[in-house]
Amino acid sequence: MTLLADTLARITSPDPAIARETQALLDGKTKPRGSLGRLEELACRIAAARGVPVPELPVKAVVVMAGDHGVAAEGVSAFPQEVTWQMVANFVRGGAGINVLARHAGAEVIVADMGVKQAVDLPGVRQVRVGAGTGNIAREAAMTRDQAAAALEAGIAIAQELAQRGVTLVATGEMGIANTTPAAVLAAHFTGASPEEITGRGTGVDDAGLARKVDAVRRALALHSRAAADPLDALARMGGFEIAGLAGLVLGAAACRVPVLVDGFISGAAALAAVRLAPAARGYLVAAHRSVEPGHRRVLAALDARPLLELELRLGEGTGAALAMHLVDAAVRILREMATFADAGVSDSGR
């Protein structure tokens, strides 16, 4: 059995009885029932994912996967393609937004070259390259089915390694010039959204760039969407190396009962692909934030997920997911550290 098939077979939904047990514990804390709102919901979700009513404080990692995209040739990004390589170098030097926010969250950062056009051969970059950039999805498949499986398995392997090292909360991050285009195509394929509603300005294309991007999304959808035989085929035809890698990370984490904070639009498209491959993976996902990218709404709706934060972010890299880590810590600490009505001698209203 392959690592992918084995992982898909191992994923089972979190036990809702554990979430109920966690909620009962929260109801005994010195506060009106439910008054910590979505923080309580989050504590219950983390508990159920971990399989224990009172989970440990999370040990955290952000996995930033990078890849290049043939569709950049269609003029769909405001930045030149070499920026993917340059930003990966920035990640391993610790100067990027995700480095700052991961330090702030107390999370380690794992940087993986899943398929940057020119290999990023720098200390601290994991070389799990599947190819030197994908094919131009407006004209051809992004990758072969075997490449998609290899990228998924690279993500699964990283999740397994992190879980074995004791990591209990993973955030998804990505870097890849033009990668909002394959994300839009995949999101449209999985949700049925139109090219116009799913496509946004990414890092900031102008009106002409947006028109080119919508056109590229339309052509890619026409070429691949009906032809895609299954979710793996969809990832291969319309995805990207880092997108498939993140889908694998989600699957591997779910199989290890490690909850995943899903960052923005691109991570969301990857998570949606993962859930189409293994629906039970959904129970391990927490949507970190709603990005400015308009298609993100459709992705979140398809995941049936309400994001924790809405801060008008559109940077990617996992920055929104890293910001949400503090809320997960806060939720778990409430559960672990708050006094009960009985402990504190406080009168309970019973409501």
Added chain:
Amino acid sequence: MTLLADTLARITSPDPAIARETQALLDGKTKPRGSLGRLEELACRIAAARGVPVPELPVKAVVVMAGDHGVAAEGVSAFPQEVTWQMVANFVRGGAGINVLARHAGAEVIVADMGVKQAVDLPGVRQVRVGAGTGNIAREAAMTRDQAAAALEAGIAIAQELAQRGVTLVATGEMGIANTTPAAVLAAHFTGASPEEITGRGTGVDDAGLARKVDAVRRALALHSRAAADPLDALARMGGFEIAGLAGLVLGAAACRVPVLVDGFISGAAALAAVRLAPAARGYLVAAHRSVEPGHRRVLAALDARPLLELELRLGEGTGAALAMHLVDAAVRILREMATFADAGVSDSGR
């Protein structure tokens, strides 16, 4: 000149030129312009409040003020009045929600008895009592004008002391059974909202309790709103000791150029009173979250403030403000720690 008059005279608006300087620095960081959205806006606001383009990482305190309310006799709360005393004891033992979230934020907690019915004579509680609970605002004034001034000055003194000790970010918190009722009355007075739209369930009253509460708000408004000569008189007639104390805290912080994270509905009503006393204080306020309490929308609109978080909280104590402290830290760290395009050798799109 009194401390109150002196403080009101010292408050001046933050300099917008500093916010522009901060934004220019953020625009040089390795990310598309503006792609960290509201985090960038927050960094600019903190910088302008502090009066320097690159502020230090904040030194943080949550000030939790407690008081009792005569209007509790109208049956407007789900909890008995002794819970105010019991929760103050819980605060100084470190077991309440605010203690957990302040520890998580790295903030100290200051607990002040502004006027609990029975004095909370426990180590760690600041005795700045103005009275033993307020009058029942549905039938009489909450306090005298002198008491309101004394409560404001107690808050100002705490803000000054914190600023002198090097605190550079303050959060507001409160505890007081029935205090959503005076907050609703004050909010209706200042915003023109009706009793029905401004009044919510607080800690969780049932339908009959909500009807009693709307009626108490209506009676208090009829008795005091037209009669209130100025914002100080409004606080005296319709407020509470902890509400006036928090308004003073806001004024004192603004006079010391210390930004204030404003918690939920009750803190919001206090902040609104402060802004009516000194409009320039507005520039030092950051709305931490939008609470479940329906009247909070009107308060936020009157403050012209967009909250950072929306997590369906309704606990008070400063819990939402403590949660938002991490976002302030993150915003300042982005400004201080991220590499620039030039440092990192990353190509800039110029947009």
